[in-house]
Amino acid sequence: MGYSVILQVRGRRAVVVGGGKVAARKIRGLLEAGADVVMIAPKAEPELQALAAAGTIGWCIKTFAPGDLDGAFLVIAATNDRGVNEAVAQAAAPGQLVNVVDDPERCDFHVPAVVRRGPLTIAVSTEGASPAVARRIRRELEEQYGEEYGPYLEFLQRARDIVLREVDDVEGRKRLFRALAADSFRQNGRWDEELAGLLAKEKERGEERRGENDEDSNIHC
Structure with missing residues (x-):
């Protein structure tokens, strides 16, 4: 192998x-x-x-x-x-x-037989045993992962930079990355609009956490 x-x-x-x-x-x-x-x-x-x-x-x-x-x-x-x-x-x-x-x-x-969708690369190899089988599987993958995956992955590249720049909380970043990777998000199609909404919600969470921390600090004073 x-x-x-x-x-x-x-x-x-x-x-x-x-x-x-x-x-x-x-x-x-x-x-x-x-x-x-x-x-x-x-x-x-x-x-x-x-x-x-x-x-x-x-x-x-x-x-x-x-x-x-x-x-x-x-x-x-x-x-x-x-x-x-x-x-x-x-x-x-x-x-x-x-x-x-x-x-x-x-x-x-x-x-390998390759499916390319922008930044997405899916490779299928039988290590030379049967190129015909590899090509058949590639055709099946081409149907499963359509052309929309190209612009979607390009959007995710941009979105990742935005999330890393604007969200400091590690758990918040993880929540956003999971949401962006969901099929429901991809199928929605309004990616920039949805990202803006998710970022706003995450910022609200951050403000709430900071407010709670301030209250705790006042209690201990």
């Missing part, structure tokens, strides 16, 4: 060997994560040709050679030739993370 992580690849060099449909799928995911993608392939899918023409990815129009991996943080062998994929795996230097699409045993990591 592997150790699940979210790998930060923004700005890092990712070399994808292959230009077919599988390579295209891997490249789309890398671009979403902000990687600096270089494709090694003598020919490529029209989608990938367009990305290269736009300067979104680099394209070395050639067959693979070991030197193509120089400087790579992450390497994906995604050709339909097992011999080429094995050559890529063997050429990788220590410390380079390698994924061979047709050979799970040769992989340092497996690429």
